[in-house]
Amino acid sequence: xxxxxxxxxxxxxKGARDIVAKLEKIIEEKNLTDRIHLKGAFCxxxxxxxxxSIKLDDELFYLKPEDIEQFFQDEIMRRVSA
Amino acid sequence: xxxxxATIVSVKHEVLYQVAKxxxxxxxxxxxxxxxxxxxxxxxxxxxxxxxxEREIIRQRIRVAEGRSPIQDKENRNIVQVVESxxxxxxxxxxxxxxxxxxxxxxxxxxxxxxxxxxIMRDKAVIDTQLCKECGKCYQACPYNAIADLMRxxxxxxxxxxxxxDENKIVVVDxxxxxxxxxxxxxxxxxAIMDRSFMVSVINLINSGxxxxxxVAPAGEGQFGNxxxxxxxxxxxxxxxxxMYEVALGGDFVADSEAKEWLEAYQEGKKMTTSCCPAxxxxxxxxxxxxxxxxxxxxxxxSAVARLIRAEHPGAITVFIGPCIAKKSEVIESITQDNADxxxxxxxxxxxxxxxxxxxxxxxxxxxxxxxxxxxxxxSGGVTAAVLQAFKEMNAEVDAKVxxxxxxxxxxxxxxxxxxxxxxxxxxxGMACEGGCVNGxxxxxxxxxxxxxxxxxxxxxxxxxxxDNIAPYYDKYQISLHRK
Numbered sequence: 001x002x003x004x005x006x007x008x009x010x011x012x013x014k015g016a017r018d019i020v021a022k023l024e025k026i027i028e029e030k031n032l033t034d035r036i037h038l039k040g041a042f043c044x045x046x047x048x049x050x051x052x053s054i055k056l057d058d059e060l061f062y063l064k065p066e067d068i069e070q071f072f073q074d075e076i077m078r079r080v081s082a
Numbered sequence: 083x084x085x086x087x088a089t090i091v092s093v094k095h096e097v098l099y100q101v102a103k104x105x106x107x108x109x110x111x112x113x114x115x116x117x118x119x120x121x122x123x124x125x126x127x128x129x130x131x132x133x134x135x136e137r138e139i140i141r142q143r144i145r146v147a148e149g150r151s152p153i154q155d156k157e158n159r160n161i162v163q164v165v166e167s168x169x170x171x172x173x174x175x176x177x178x179x180x181x182x183x184x185x186x187x188x189x190x191x192x193x194x195x196x197x198x199x200x201x202i203m204r205d206k207a208v209i210d211t212q213l214c215k216e217c218g219k220c221y222q223a224c225p226y227n228a229i230a231d232l233m234r235x236x237x238x239x240x241x242x243x244x245x246x247x248d249e250n251k252i253v254v255v256d257x258x259x260x261x262x263x264x265x266x267x268x269x270x271x272x273x274a275i276m277d278r279s280f281m282v283s284v285i286n287l288i289n290s291g292x293x294x295x296x297x298v299a300p301a302g303e304g305q306f307g308n309x310x311x312x313x314x315x316x317x318x319x320x321x322x323x324x325x326m327y328e329v330a331l332g333g334d335f336v337a338d339s340e341a342k343e344w345l346e347a348y349q350e351g352k353k354m355t356t357s358c359c360p361a362x363x364x365x366x367x368x369x370x371x372x373x374x375x376x377x378x379x380x381x382x383x384x385s386a387v388a389r390l391i392r393a394e395h396p397g398a399i400t401v402f403i404g405p406c407i408a409k410k411s412e413v414i415e416s417i418t419q420d421n422a423d424x425x426x427x428x429x430x431x432x433x434x435x436x437x438x439x440x441x442x443x444x445x446x447x448x449x450x451x452x453x454x455x456x457x458x459x460x461x462s463g464g465v466t467a468a469v470l471q472a473f474k475e476m477n478a479e480v481d482a483k484v485x486x487x488x489x490x491x492x493x494x495x496x497x498x499x500x501x502x503x504x505x506x507x508x509x510x511x512g513m514a515c516e517g518g519c520v521n522g523x524x525x526x527x528x529x530x531x532x533x534x535x536x537x538x539x540x541x542x543x544x545x546x547x548x549x550d551n552i553a554p555y556y557d558k559y560q561i562s563l564h565r566k
Contacts (some may be wrong), residue, residue: 004159007417007424008149009286017423021480024418040158042149042278064180 001036001079006053016052018065026072035080067079087130090273094119097279098433101147105285106437110148117144127378139168147275159276160257161410162267168274172234173253176216179207182228194223199523219254239269241490241514242369259368259411263361263490263514264407264523277407277524280424281434284401288322292303292399296323299385299404299421299524300330300452301460301519304536305428309442311539314448316443318403321434327391329402330452332383333358333468334548335390335460335555339380339563340465341472348508353500356465358382359519361408362493362512370497375486379564383459384409386563388422393559403431405522408514419566427524453551454543460519461529463489466511468548475549489498489516517561 003023007016020038027036043045044053044060050063056079089465100117104110121498127133129321142152142165144284152165179191191207192200199213200220206228209220221229236253237245244259245266253275254264263381267275288294296318299312306314312522315326347354356380357363366373381389388400402409402425409425434444455468466484473480485507487493493512499505520529520536 005417007283007414009290011285012283012423013290020417021515028527038413038418042161042280042414043158043283045150045154 002039002055002057002074003036003076004039004041004055006044006046007040008047010043010047011052014050014052014063017055019052019063019068021064022068023072026069032080036076071076086209090271094210094273094276095433095436096428098147098430099436100277101144102281102285102430102433102437103559105282106289106434108246108289109194109253112281113239114144132372135167139165140168143276147279148397149278150282151278153275158257160255161262161407161414162255162260162264163276164253164255165276166252169252169270169271170272170274171247172236174232175211175214175459176232177209177214177218177221178230178232179209180228180230180344183224183427184226184228185350186520190223190225190226191229193221194219195483199526199547207362217437225374228390231533234272235269236275239265240277241265241494242365261361261368261490261514262365262408262411265490267407267516268523273315277410277427279313279426279430280401280410280413281426281430281544284424284426287399293324294322294401295391295395296326297329297332297384297400297402298326299314299384299402299406299460299519300457301405301522302403302428303457304534305405305530306432306442308444308535308538309330310447310449310542311443311451312447317435317446318431318442320440321438321546322397323401323560324398327387327402328451329331329387329550329556330456330459332386332452333388333465333552334453334552335386335454335561335563336380336383337455337465337472337548338470338552340378341476341478343378344469345476345478345511346471348480352376352506353505353510354378355497355500355512358459358465359408359513359515360406361489361490361514362487363413364408364563365490365512365514366497370501373497373500376500380419380513381563381565382539383456384425385416385419385421385504386561388557389420389561389563391557392420393561401426404499405515405519405525407523427522428472428518429524430524446494448542450543450546452548453548454540456551457540457543457546461517462486462491462513462516463511464518465513466509472548477548482510484511486511488513488518490514 048064054061070080104113115395118140122136124133156299177246197213199210244256370450384402400422402422413425458464463486485496487496496510517529
């Protein structure tokens with residue numbers, strides 16, 4: 001599955017790079033490097049929303065770096081194990 | 083520019099300039115809707131049917147300049163974007179019988195056509211466009227070369243057959259095939275294909291006060307007349323960047339690292355390709371996936387310098403600036419690889435200079451971070467020459483043969499040979515642009531026009547060796563030069 005993280009300036013300032021690092025760490029810990037692919041994206045146009053724009057395949061979410069662990073449990077794991 | 087249409091270049095520049103100007107001023111949000119009227123004041127249209135269409139094209143171009151898809155509800159992930167309102171749908175039928183037709187007795191065209199699309203009329207053969215499947219058999223069969231192949235320029239320029247038409251004859255770029263080489267962007271006579279830009283993001287980050295570092299590709303020398311790397315660095319600092327690095331220094335790192343890799347591969351009898359041209363790398367990944375493990379694991383020069391900058395300045399935001407559109411895809415694809423944060427083209431840099439009123443002044447100041455070998459990385463044959471120089475400096479005796487693939491077509495041929503294990507050479511130097519990066523689609527000047535200034539600037543470079551040049555950095559920072 002593909003996780004796309006917006007790297008536009010607004011998301012950068014909201015912590016997009018921290019989110020990438022956190023996701024990378026969790027993916028490594030859970031041995032999912034072969035199954036989850038992280039990718040950057042141009043500005044998704046949701047700059048005024050609180051949180052970084054992230055797409056799981058084509059579904060859009062807005063996340064703060066501190067939400068990542070929970071989000072991984074709730075959304076990503078469900079999709080990976082599906 | 084010689085190989086680009088001057089009018090299209092100026093329209094694209096005007097849009098980038100206006101967007102950059104308002105982004106620097108921080109009022110892009112309020113002024114965005116005003117820009118089409120500033121560029122197309124009317125009431126007379128210049129190139130299209132009316133000012134309303136012209137303004138709509140500008141609106142779509144603004145969106146691409148801001149990094150989005152041209153139409154709000156038709157977002158896609160492509161880097162190469164089709165500005166639909168600017169695409170004329172080129173209403174040309176691919177095969178047309180010209181006046182050269184002799185109305186000959188053999189009727190080879192008619193016999194060659196499997197679709198009964200050809201009728202011999204009183205003056206010449208005629209192709210029924212409703213029946214024609216554009217197979218090209220008649221074109222090959224005509225003994226008088228009387229049938230013309232009028233392929234659309236975008237499609238003709240694409241080396242990987244990624245371009246097709248929708249039902250309205252508007253161009254569609256297949257992201258699963260596209261290698262982001264930028265040839266279609268360069269070749270569309272209506273400027274209807276554009277590359278998304280990180281320019282506004284970079285300007286916003288500069289405005290936010292964070293330390294943003296520029297890294298300028300070796301193809302930059304000569305792009306801005308006789309401005310040297312030191313003069314470019316001065317102009318770039320005036321834009322608000324913290325400082326500028328030469329990517330030629332990354333070229334030195336890569337040459338040294340690839341020399342070591344090649345040496346190993348050569349002894350094992352394994353064939354290998356270079357990894358610095360992102361369009362070439364994407365060509366391997368998307369069109370020759372079985373050869374992916376033959377790509378050198380050394381990172382690109384851009385990536386090497388980004389890692390170096392982060393080691394020297396923790397927290398730095400790194401921005402590559404070069405002639406390349408495919409670098410934008412490298413940035414997006416390798417967010418976990420400690421690569422550059424953003425990539426811009428020289429066109430975008432030029433618009434930023436214009437927007438900020440920065441005029442580059444040729445001075446006597448000197449800035450040389452890369453060796454002359456690193457500086458020549460951006461021309462076809464340059465990577466090979468640098469790796470061979472690194473062998474020499476290592477005192478390694480290697481009789482390696484290198485297929486120097488100049489342009490995407492040659493890359494494709496060599497990869498095909500490699501795929502069937504018939505490549506006579508040991509290594510492939512892959513560069514998707516003919517002539518190398520110096521002819522990249524994001525340049526402001528074609529190689530022909532920058533050649534003289536480039537040669538003059540190179541003649542001032544000192545003769546330092548590759549390994550001596552990078553040794554101090556290695557000792558200090560222990561940067562990894564391989565993909566994670």
